[in-house]
Amino acid sequence: MKAEIVAIGTELLLGEIDDTNATYISRELTTIGMDVYLRHTVDDDLGRIVQVLGAAMRRSDVVVICGGLGPTPDDLTREAIAQVTNRALQSVVGAEDQLRQFFAQRHRTVTENNLKQCQVPRGGRLLDNPVGTAPGILVEHEGCTLVAVPGPPPEMREMMSNHVMPFLRSKLEERGDVPLFTRSLRLADIGESEAANELADILDQATDPAVALYASPGEVRIRIATKAASEAEANKKLGQIEQIIRQRLVEHVYSVDEETMEVAIGQALRAAGATLAVAESCTGGLIASRITDVPGSSRYFLNGYVTYNNESKQRLLGVPAAILEQHGAVSKECAQTMAEGARKDSGAGYAVAVTGIAGPDGGTPEKPVGRAYIAVADERGTICEQFDWPGTRTQFKQRVSQMALNLVRKRVLGLA
Amino acid sequence: MKAEIVAIGTELLLGEIDDTNATYISRELTTIGMDVYLRHTVDDDLGRIVQVLGAAMRRSDVVVICGGLGPTPDDLTREAIAQVTNRALQSVVGAEDQLRQFFAQRHRTVTENNLKQCQVPRGGRLLDNPVGTAPGILVEHEGCTLVAVPGPPPEMREMMSNHVMPFLRSKLEERGDVPLFTRSLRLADIGESEAANELADILDQATDPAVALYASPGEVRIRIATKAASEAEANKKLGQIEQIIRQRLVEHVYSVDEETMEVAIGQALRAAGATLAVAESCTGGLIASRITDVPGSSRYFLNGYVTYNNESKQRLLGVPAAILEQHGAVSKECAQTMAEGARKDSGAGYAVAVTGIAGPDGGTPEKPVGRAYIAVADERGTICEQFDWPGTRTQFKQRVSQMALNLVRKRVLGLA
Numbered sequence: 001m002k003a004e005i006v007a008i009g010t011e012l013l014l015g016e017i018d019d020t021n022a023t024y025i026s027r028e029l030t031t032i033g034m035d036v037y038l039r040h041t042v043d044d045d046l047g048r049i050v051q052v053l054g055a056a057m058r059r060s061d062v063v064v065i066c067g068g069l070g071p072t073p074d075d076l077t078r079e080a081i082a083q084v085t086n087r088a089l090q091s092v093v094g095a096e097d098q099l100r101q102f103f104a105q106r107h108r109t110v111t112e113n114n115l116k117q118c119q120v121p122r123g124g125r126l127l128d129n130p131v132g133t134a135p136g137i138l139v140e141h142e143g144c145t146l147v148a149v150p151g152p153p154p155e156m157r158e159m160m161s162n163h164v165m166p167f168l169r170s171k172l173e174e175r176g177d178v179p180l181f182t183r184s185l186r187l188a189d190i191g192e193s194e195a196a197n198e199l200a201d202i203l204d205q206a207t208d209p210a211v212a213l214y215a216s217p218g219e220v221r222i223r224i225a226t227k228a229a230s231e232a233e234a235n236k237k238l239g240q241i242e243q244i245i246r247q248r249l250v251e252h253v254y255s256v257d258e259e260t261m262e263v264a265i266g267q268a269l270r271a272a273g274a275t276l277a278v279a280e281s282c283t284g285g286l287i288a289s290r291i292t293d294v295p296g297s298s299r300y301f302l303n304g305y306v307t308y309n310n311e312s313k314q315r316l317l318g319v320p321a322a323i324l325e326q327h328g329a330v331s332k333e334c335a336q337t338m339a340e341g342a343r344k345d346s347g348a349g350y351a352v353a354v355t356g357i358a359g360p361d362g363g364t365p366e367k368p369v370g371r372a373y374i375a376v377a378d379e380r381g382t383i384c385e386q387f388d389w390p391g392t393r394t395q396f397k398q399r400v401s402q403m404a405l406n407l408v409r410k411r412v413l414g415l416a
Numbered sequence: 417m418k419a420e421i422v423a424i425g426t427e428l429l430l431g432e433i434d435d436t437n438a439t440y441i442s443r444e445l446t447t448i449g450m451d452v453y454l455r456h457t458v459d460d461d462l463g464r465i466v467q468v469l470g471a472a473m474r475r476s477d478v479v480v481i482c483g484g485l486g487p488t489p490d491d492l493t494r495e496a497i498a499q500v501t502n503r504a505l506q507s508v509v510g511a512e513d514q515l516r517q518f519f520a521q522r523h524r525t526v527t528e529n530n531l532k533q534c535q536v537p538r539g540g541r542l543l544d545n546p547v548g549t550a551p552g553i554l555v556e557h558e559g560c561t562l563v564a565v566p567g568p569p570p571e572m573r574e575m576m577s578n579h580v581m582p583f584l585r586s587k588l589e590e591r592g593d594v595p596l597f598t599r600s601l602r603l604a605d606i607g608e609s610e611a612a613n614e615l616a617d618i619l620d621q622a623t624d625p626a627v628a629l630y631a632s633p634g635e636v637r638i639r640i641a642t643k644a645a646s647e648a649e650a651n652k653k654l655g656q657i658e659q660i661i662r663q664r665l666v667e668h669v670y671s672v673d674e675e676t677m678e679v680a681i682g683q684a685l686r687a688a689g690a691t692l693a694v695a696e697s698c699t700g701g702l703i704a705s706r707i708t709d710v711p712g713s714s715r716y717f718l719n720g721y722v723t724y725n726n727e728s729k730q731r732l733l734g735v736p737a738a739i740l741e742q743h744g745a746v747s748k749e750c751a752q753t754m755a756e757g758a759r760k761d762s763g764a765g766y767a768v769a770v771t772g773i774a775g776p777d778g779g780t781p782e783k784p785v786g787r788a789y790i791a792v793a794d795e796r797g798t799i800c801e802q803f804d805w806p807g808t809r810t811q812f813k814q815r816v817s818q819m820a821l822n823l824v825r826k827r828v829l830g831l832a
Contacts (some may be wrong), residue, residue, distance in 0.1 A: 014452075019438070036431075059619075253661065284709070288722040291700065295775070308708065359711070388523065390522070
């Protein structure tokens with residue numbers, strides 16, 4: 001079943017807010033196996049809204065409209081649906097009573113504009129909105145289902161969950177469509193082309209579950225998807241292919257779906273009953289900040305050292321002056337002694353240290369911008385990896401922090 | 417001049433990421449006075465991309481395409497532009513050399529797929545991408561300007577600022593359109609309604625320049641805009657109203673346009689020839705990370721202490737055990753001694769310290785989730801502010817870091 005999304009609102013096109021509603025609705029529709037090929041954003045102009053809706057209805061089985069259901073003159077979704085379906089607007093009496101009650105409870109009076117919100121194109125129905133004043137609209141017209149939900153995110157989400165999704169699920173069932181289930185494996189320390197090489201046969205041959213690679217900001221993901229009659233059946237099929245992929249890329253697959261690296265590392269440390277300290281030069285506190293984004297991180301994270309100048313590397317971490325003189329602050333030797341110093345001073349089981357050249361200045365031919373050394377110290381000793389990736393300063397910090405967290409993860413899990 | 421935006425990528429329509437690029441591009445185009453009425457998102461399907469581009473080109477003077485310029489087979493923007501303009505793809509030799517060099521620096525080999533990225537539809541030109549592998553494309557076709565920029569946000573932003581916006585500005589000038597000039601004053605530590613009260617008369621009366629308030633995530637901005645024949649004329653008009661607003665809100669206006677708080681603070685410290693150290697508990701390294709996002713920050717930032725547990729507050733910052741016992745780690749007394757300890761240990765002229773309850777757990781009736789204490793120590797003594805703002809853990813960290821940086825800014829500038 002093909003679905004198209006139309007977001008309405010001049011504020012979106014002025015770039016004043018991110019359209020997180022469109023993301024949410026896309027994900028909801030995709031999750032139950034609908035095909036979302038197109039999404040549009042239109043300003044508050046009746047002619048353009050009607051034009052975009054008309055084209056979407058000709059292409060798709062379902063059109064979900066978000067926004068423009070409020071009481072002000074620039075809320076035009078209701079009128080646009082009436083025009084595009086050529087149906088008159090009619091008041092729904094029960095809805096008017098409900099709206100009057102909503103206002104009375106808040107000691108406010110209903111205006112004529114508000115009552116406009118109780119109108120629906122002939123043959124359509126209103127969708128209840130318990131958390132706001134704007135009811136939704138559902139109209140079936142010439143083989144296409146038009147659904148309109150309000151723009152405020154809590155109202156949109158409530159209505160999607162309680163009205164739109166159950167309705168669409170039953171539509172899919174009626175048509176005998178089997179729902180789609182997906183899982184996304186997140187990879188660290190591997191590029192898209194390298195991952196494609198490792199999985200070449202699977203990517204070529206696997207059709208059910210389907211396996212695809214894609215690069216999301218800063219990382220590569222493997223998306224596996226299957227249509228199945230039940231969640232249990234889907235989990236079995238997805239689990240099997242996940243196992244095979246994990247065996248090939250054991251060092252790289254760090255989590256599934258929305259679980260971040262910092263959450264994965266927290267789980268590894270807690271399972272091992274271990275603690276962590278962090279010593280940062282080029283990432284400037286980003287690694288510690290990411291670790292502490294996780295609720296409960298105080299159970300395994302002890303403290304961090306942001307040793308930006310050489311003097312603090314010596315004073316706080318005990319890096320010998322001789323190392324700084326002979327090898328420089330951006331060196332394997334410095335990273336290793338930083339990690340060892342942080343472990344000793346904090347008393348943590350693991351300590352990770354990074355030093356590098358974030359740029360744009362400070363590079364040399366031997367140590368260019370984008371060079372970093374990442375060291376992890378634990379009771380078994382100290383390991384260190386070199387890393388080269390020029391980019392913007394913030395990209396570099398993000399990538400080095402990801403590599404550093406992944407090296408801790410691998411060390412804790414016995415993979416490095 | 418009418419502009420339309422086309423975002424390309426199946427991942428957007430699967431709802432896997434928010435399309436922040438579309439927001440950014442909308443804002444940039446609007447800022448110079450272009451009319452953005454429509455935005456579309458299309459999956460990686462050549463037929464649909466060509467269809468959407470064709471319709472957009474018929475309606476608009478400029479079509480900005482974002483994404484689909486990568487090296488994989490599902491990157492189809494280049495082919496789509498070639499089809500819709502009916503022009504053959506041709507390789508640009510200089511670009512190939514540049515790409516080979518980019519890969520060599522990263523110790524990777526160029527593939528045939530990568531070289532595809534150096535092709536451009538006949539008569540078009542490539543836009544340089546210094547931070548990634550995908551150059552952009554600019555083609556003028558039957559009165560419409562087609563511009564394609566890469567999907568990764570840092571690459572997109574770089575290319576928009578350095579290539580696309582200057583080009584579009586000159587287009588507007590050629591057409592004799594009086595360009596719109598805007599300036600956005602960024603405010604800290606004040607809410608939208610409080611700012612509206614302070615500026616009530618200006619917001620009511622000012623028409624040229626127009627003055628409007630808007631809340632962007634985490635802060636309030638004042639947008640002033642005027643149409644003017646030249647940048648000099650615009651700067652004069654905008655500068656006058658900016659002066660009046662700054663006089664009213666001197667403590668709150670911390671910067672203009674895209675200049676962040678961390679850049680503003682860096683300028684203040686450099687102008688004062690001063691240095692800074694940071695001691696963080698609840699922000700977990702975020703303040704230090706933000707400070708070090710600024711190139712050249714090593715000139716004023718010495719080092720940071722992420723003292724997440726009580727023991728490290730004592731060991732690294734010398735917070736007395738008696739303070740932790742009597743007042744707790746989340747207290748004015750603890751914040752002040754943290755700041756004083758950081759200043760003494762680092763030798764910095766200024767030290768800022770934060771301690772608080774990020775949540776979701778750990779709150780009490782006297783010290784609820786969202787409570788923070790922020791202290792700044794310098795040669796004149798130590799000041800401390802209390803802050804209460806419940807929200808998600810990441811919102812809290814962001815807001816506390818902003819408040820802490822603003823308190824440093826005010827202290828350095830003699831405003832606190």
